[in-house]
Amino acid sequence: xxxxxxxxxxxxxxxxxxxxxxxxxxxxxxxxxxxxxxxxxxxxxxxxxxxxxxxxxxxxxxxxxxxxxxxxxxxxxxxxxxxxxxxxxxxxxxxxxxxxxxxxxxxxxxxxxxxxxxxxxxxxxxxxxxxxxxxxxxxxxxxxxxxxxxxxxxxxxxxxxxxxxxxxxxxxxxxxxxxxxxxxxxxxxxxxxxxxxxxxxxxxxxxxxxxxxxxxxxxxxxxxxxxxxxxxxxxxxxxxxxxxxxxxxxxxxxxxxxxxxxxxxxxxxxxxxxxxxxxxxxxxxxxxxxxxxxxxxxxxxxxxxxxxxxxxxxxxxxxxxxxxxxxxxxxxxxxxxxxxxxxxxxxxxxxxxxxxxxxxxxxxxxxxxxxxxxxxxxxxxx
Amino acid sequence: xxxxxxxxxxxxxxxxxxxxxxxxxxxxxxxxxxxxxxxxxxxxxxxxxxxxxxxxxxxxxxxxxxxxxxxxxxxxxxxxxxxxxxxxxxxxxxxxxxxxxxxxxxxxxxxxxxxxxxxxxxxxxxxxxxxxxxxxxxxxxxxxxxxxxxxxxxxxxxxxxxxxxxxxxxxxxxxxxxxxxxxxxxxxxxxxxxxxx
Numbered sequence: 001x002x003x004x005x006x007x008x009x010x011x012x013x014x015x016x017x018x019x020x021x022x023x024x025x026x027x028x029x030x031x032x033x034x035x036x037x038x039x040x041x042x043x044x045x046x047x048x049x050x051x052x053x054x055x056x057x058x059x060x061x062x063x064x065x066x067x068x069x070x071x072x073x074x075x076x077x078x079x080x081x082x083x084x085x086x087x088x089x090x091x092x093x094x095x096x097x098x099x100x101x102x103x104x105x106x107x108x109x110x111x112x113x114x115x116x117x118x119x120x121x122x123x124x125x126x127x128x129x130x131x132x133x134x135x136x137x138x139x140x141x142x143x144x145x146x147x148x149x150x151x152x153x154x155x156x157x158x159x160x161x162x163x164x165x166x167x168x169x170x171x172x173x174x175x176x177x178x179x180x181x182x183x184x185x186x187x188x189x190x191x192x193x194x195x196x197x198x199x200x201x202x203x204x205x206x207x208x209x210x211x212x213x214x215x216x217x218x219x220x221x222x223x224x225x226x227x228x229x230x231x232x233x234x235x236x237x238x239x240x241x242x243x244x245x246x247x248x249x250x251x252x253x254x255x256x257x258x259x260x261x262x263x264x265x266x267x268x269x270x271x272x273x274x275x276x277x278x279x280x281x282x283x284x285x286x287x288x289x290x291x292x293x294x295x296x297x298x299x300x301x302x303x304x305x306x307x308x309x310x311x312x313x314x315x316x317x318x319x320x321x322x323x324x325x326x327x328x329x330x331x332x333x334x335x336x337x338x339x340x341x342x343x344x345x346x347x348x349x350x351x352x353x354x355x356x357x358x359x360x361x362x363x364x365x366x367x368x369x370x371x372x373x374x375x376x377x378x379x380x381x382x
Numbered sequence: 383x384x385x386x387x388x389x390x391x392x393x394x395x396x397x398x399x400x401x402x403x404x405x406x407x408x409x410x411x412x413x414x415x416x417x418x419x420x421x422x423x424x425x426x427x428x429x430x431x432x433x434x435x436x437x438x439x440x441x442x443x444x445x446x447x448x449x450x451x452x453x454x455x456x457x458x459x460x461x462x463x464x465x466x467x468x469x470x471x472x473x474x475x476x477x478x479x480x481x482x483x484x485x486x487x488x489x490x491x492x493x494x495x496x497x498x499x500x501x502x503x504x505x506x507x508x509x510x511x512x513x514x515x516x517x518x519x520x521x522x523x524x525x526x527x528x529x530x531x532x533x534x535x536x537x538x539x540x541x542x543x544x545x546x547x548x549x550x551x552x553x554x555x556x557x558x559x560x561x562x563x564x565x566x567x568x569x570x571x572x573x574x575x576x577x578x579x
Contacts (some may be wrong), residue, residue, distance in 0.1 A: 342410025
């Protein structure tokens with residue numbers, strides 16, 4: 001089969017690999033029809049995530065058709081069109097049985113602090129991902145769902161990570177009616193977090209980024225007010241002024257490890273790998289939320305220490321809430337929102353890249369060329 | 383006299399839009415206003431239906447000694463089988479897993495192993511029919527057809543001030559290796575051509 005493989009920082013290529021095999025009775029092999037490159041894949045691409053091995057196939061957002069099933073699989077069958085959450089999870093451990101699917105303890109030997117994620121380094125379990133023609137899907141009775149007949153396949157891809165993660169980020173904010181919500185990051189997750197904040201009853205939604213074209217999308221797609229932090233001497237002070245010096249009730253960090261806005265922080269993390277992530281957005285979140293407010297973190301950070309302004313968080317009495325999204329838990333409600341027309345996930349797709357050209361796709365996404373917001377990866381085209 | 387800003391008084395001073403106004407303007411506004419409609423509320427839902435029919439999953443065969451965190455009680459029953467550890471990088475990785483996730487040594491060794499792994503594979507690829515090609519593998523050719531100047535300049539982008547480092551990160555180790563090899567060659571050649579004292 002054809003599959004993207006990592007060749008070292010900033011380098012990927014497409015190679016012939018063996019079609020994955022059933023390795024557990026509850027495995028399925030899925031033939032991928034559409035995948036995506038996630039902003040968090042760029043952390044791997046840039047060599048930031050420990051134990052990212054040459055030869056691994058990335059990709060944790062994908063949909064496709066069931067090609068083969070293990071002997072104990074009952075809930076999906078060969079030929080079913082399925083969407084697969086980015087979480088690999090067992091459904092039965094202490095954490096899964098409470099709904100914390102992203103914190104599964106039965107699927108990741110390499111680390112106890114994180115569950116399993118497709119194509120996301122050995123730190124997340126060592127599973128090859130879906131930027132390939134075929135992918136192994138463990139616990140096929142638990143993770144994947146059949147794509148509803150009425151659902152567009154591109155919407156389904158976005159529902160495997162970006163959309164539910166943004167929606168989950170808004171939930172972590174515990175938004176009350178009329179709250180002012182600030183979202184740092186106008187990438188796919190930030191756009192969905194902003195849009196979802198309205199569903200939770202926000203009274204005002206503000207999105208902050210430095211890419212003008214993404215801020216335009218935040219205005220048109222998510223009905224948000226926007227600020228480009230480059231235009232302000234100090235974005236925190238500006239947000240204080242915008243909120244009559246109170247600060248936002250809720251701030252969502254939808255940026256994560258490669259935040260811009262402070263040269264030293266960015267270079268020490270993204271380039272020199274001396275921090276698990278550049279905590280610029282997180283520190284701005286801590287500073288711009290009101291005392292007693294809530295900071296929700298859905299931006300991804302690496303496991304190494306980061307220079308976070310924890311003292312301010314403590315002194316302000318903040319509630320810090322965060323997690324990887326337990327995707328499938330969000331689906332029933334998100335399916336309703338998509339069907340009701342409240343959300344159209346594929347509206348943020350800007351590029352459709354054939355698998356054979358994925359190296360160009362990574363470079364474009366990493367360098368933010370051509371107003372790219374969300375690139376899909378299309379299998380079987382050249 | 384200016385009005386007193388919000389944090390110094392009891393209530394927010396900025397007037398906000400009513401629920402009816404917001405509902406009219408924003409599709410779906412307030413659909414999940416009731417926390418009971420939010421799927422991750424409460425955070426933990428003991429007994430949630432997951433589709434699992436087992437108390438503990440059947441174990442996947444362990445085809446090689448699978449490296450694992452020392453914070454695990456045992457090897458979890460299911461795991462990824464991509465890219466087993468091999469070579470010098472594999473030895474560093476196995477050593478790194480002797481330290482817990484709480485130790486910086488664990489993560490820093492893994493990051494070091496990643497760099498060694500890349501070097502090992504680049505060198506190995508030179509002896510194959512499919513050597514690493516930094517032009518195609520970095521995707522840099524996409525620059526020509528995707529508005530490299532317009533995308534970067536005049537856009538108030540904050541990341542342009544460090545993008546110049548990326549080619550150095552990619553090509554720097556190769557240039558340094560080439561310079562080192564050239565210096566070594568020069569030194570050896572000099573030693574050979576010099577008559578013995």
